[in-house]
Amino acid sequence: MGNGSMKSKRYKPTDTSVSASNGQAHKDLCGAFKNSSLDSLRARVEELEREGRRKDEELCAKEQMIRGLQEQLAKQIRVVSELSEELQNKCIQLNKLQDVLKSGAPAGLASRPPSVKVSGKSSPNLSVRIKETLNRRKGAKAGVSAEPTSSSLPKFSFEKARVPKDASVKKQLTDALNKNQYLKRLELQQIKDMVECMYECTYQQGEYVIKQGEPGNHLFVLADGKLEVFQQNKLLTSITVWTAFGELAILYNCTRTASVRAVNKVMTWALDREAFQNIMRRTAETRHEQYRNFLRRSDSRLSQREQSLKN
Numbered sequence: 001m002g003n004g005s006m007k008s009k010r011y012k013p014t015d016t017s018v019s020a021s022n023g024q025a026h027k028d029l030c031g032a033f034k035n036s037s038l039d040s041l042r043a044r045v046e047e048l049e050r051e052g053r054r055k056d057e058e059l060c061a062k063e064q065m066i067r068g069l070q071e072q073l074a075k076q077i078r079v080v081s082e083l084s085e086e087l088q089n090k091c092i093q094l095n096k097l098q099d100v101l102k103s104g105a106p107a108g109l110a111s112r113p114p115s116v117k118v119s120g121k122s123s124p125n126l127s128v129r130i131k132e133t134l135n136r137r138k139g140a141k142a143g144v145s146a147e148p149t150s151s152s153l154p155k156f157s158f159e160k161a162r163v164p165k166d167a168s169v170k171k172q173l174t175d176a177l178n179k180n181q182y183l184k185r186l187e188l189q190q191i192k193d194m195v196e197c198m199y200e201c202t203y204q205q206g207e208y209v210i211k212q213g214e215p216g217n218h219l220f221v222l223a224d225g226k227l228e229v230f231q232q233n234k235l236l237t238s239i240t241v242w243t244a245f246g247e248l249a250i251l252y253n254c255t256r257t258a259s260v261r262a263v264n265k266v267m268t269w270a271l272d273r274e275a276f277q278n279i280m281r282r283t284a285e286t287r288h289e290q291y292r293n294f295l296r297r298s299d300s301r302l303s304q305r306e307q308s309l310k311n
Helices: 015-102 124-137 167-179 188-197 247-252 273-310
Strands: 199-203 208-210 218-224 227-231 234-239 259-262 266-272
Touching: 167 188, 167 218, 188 266, 188 273, 199 218, 218 247, 218 273, 247 273, 266 273
Parallel strands: none
Antiparallel strands: 199 266, 208 259, 218 266, 227 234, 227 259
16 A cells, blocks of 8 residues: 555454344343233133132022022922822712712711800890700701710710820820811810720731721721721722821711721721710710700890889
């Protein structure tokens, strides 16, 4: 060179520095991407957890609904079962009444006699109305019994016929008689006297408590064990504990309309027809005596009033 000047050399970066710079940028980019991905994954996991909790709540609610529906279904099944049993019992009672009607026995049921209220201002017609009522009742059946209750029946000693029992047993027998659709029409005193006269009677497995077609002389209440009811060798139903049965035979003096057989050893409380009829007569005589005493007192009051009016 003529002037002796020198051109400066420009700095050129080495390949090593460029490579390092690019690697750092790549690392920074990867780190940012990873952080973004982690945040997105965390958000997604939280969303899925919330969705899982919501699904669990919905599942619990549906399970509770299913349990409620199952309980409701069980109740409806019990109601249907009770109604079916009641319908079956009604059919049995209907068959009994049809057999009674075929035998020609009277089927009228008399309700309990109405009570008579006495006020201080008795009219002269009261005595006449009561006498007419008594005349209409002459010859009528006492309670619901279709058999006669005249004084021609043999002498009956109520005290000798009584059988000692615990108070709890008396209550269960009373409830059983009052649940029967025929016996519940009896007077309270008649039910009480029947319970007093009932006695224990046991049967072994396979024995017949009642046989279809035979005369009926006893009313029963099942106290322990299981009984099955047959008609023409066809199983109709079973009898539960503390249930009264065999009542139509002593009420209407007809033959047994079905058979009752012991499934296992059973214990019953029984009442004879003789005791039943004498109880009907006893309460009827007591009631008539009460009516007569009432009429005497009424006639006496009327006579006194008429005498005072004349004076």
